Amino acid sequence: MNSLTSRQLKALETREKLLKTSLELFNKHGYEYVSVEQITKACNVSKGTFYTHFPSKYDVILEKFKELDSFYSTVEKNIDRTLPASEKILLLYREQMKYLTNVVGKDLLRTMYTAAMTNQVEQDHYLISPQRKIFQIMNSYIEEGIELGEFRQDLKVTQMQTIIRRCMRANVYDWLIHNEDFDLATEMAQFTTIVLDGLKVK
Template identity: 85%
Template sequence: METLTSRQKKALETREKLLKTSLDLFNKHGYEHVSVEQITKACNVSKGTFYTHFPSKYDVILEKFKELDNFYRTVEKNIDPTLPASEKILLVYQEQMRYLTNIVGKDLLRTVYTAAMTNQVEQDHYLINPQRKIFQIMNTYIEEGIQHGEFRQDVSAATIQTLIQRCMRANVYDWLIHSEDFDLASEMAQFTAIVLNGLKNGK
């Protein structure tokens, strides 16, 4: 591993400071009420420095959120390939919900969802981008389920993908507005299992 120069270390420190400060300000004041200028003033750096590290304000929260992609790759590798597609989907979502609960947390997710609902975010934002690893994994399992006759043939893979994405977002939203007694992983499993059962062949 190459040793970082003092300049590289300083740049990493600045990036982390911008990231942490931005998230703190978003949580305190609301994403839409925080400007890049406020972030840079709090960090005592220029706007140019901010844009060197992040193309936009929204990219700050996505930087943290995209850590999920590496997590999904790990989950995928650990799933038994002989399981039915529906069980694989439930396992991925179960691990995802645990990660959101224990690692990401409500504060960051509220910020992500709030930002996604403002007009400051492009229409094809990260939450629904088909290139996200989670959606690629799910699409693989859906296609597998259709090919093996597990899922109905009269419903397209794209429609099934849309339905299970909505399962995920609906449960996360409910978790964000409920008290701490809302178990995201178990609620997600129950809700998604019912939807998947309705999509199975012969149901």
């Protein structure tokens, strides 16, 4: 593989600086109150440079979500394939909640959620796109659970996925508005276990 040129290295450094500065400003002032002009001024670059790296300021937020999706791929590889589907889902969520708590943190996640809510959400919006890795993994576990008789068959995979996905969003939202005594991983496990029990064959 050819090494990067000095120009390419400079471009990567600029992109990283724009990403880091944008997130810091979003966290400090609120996503909706930060303009591209403020970001570029803080980085001492032109608006054109910003748009070379990010089509919009919202794409800065999406970059962080894509990092999360890369993390999910790693988690999937480490989950025991012989476990029941419900256990796999719980393990996936447990690792996700630990990552959100220890790596992403409340401030950044609050900024990401705020940005998602203030952006014009369309049907193919990235956060709800079925192409996201987390949803693909979840679908495979649900399909497996139905096929092996663990989950009920009167609901579609997409319906089950919606229910299970809302477990995550509800718990993350609660975590964001509670004090530090709210343990995200523990609350997620308890809540999701109850929901999954309702989806199992009795």
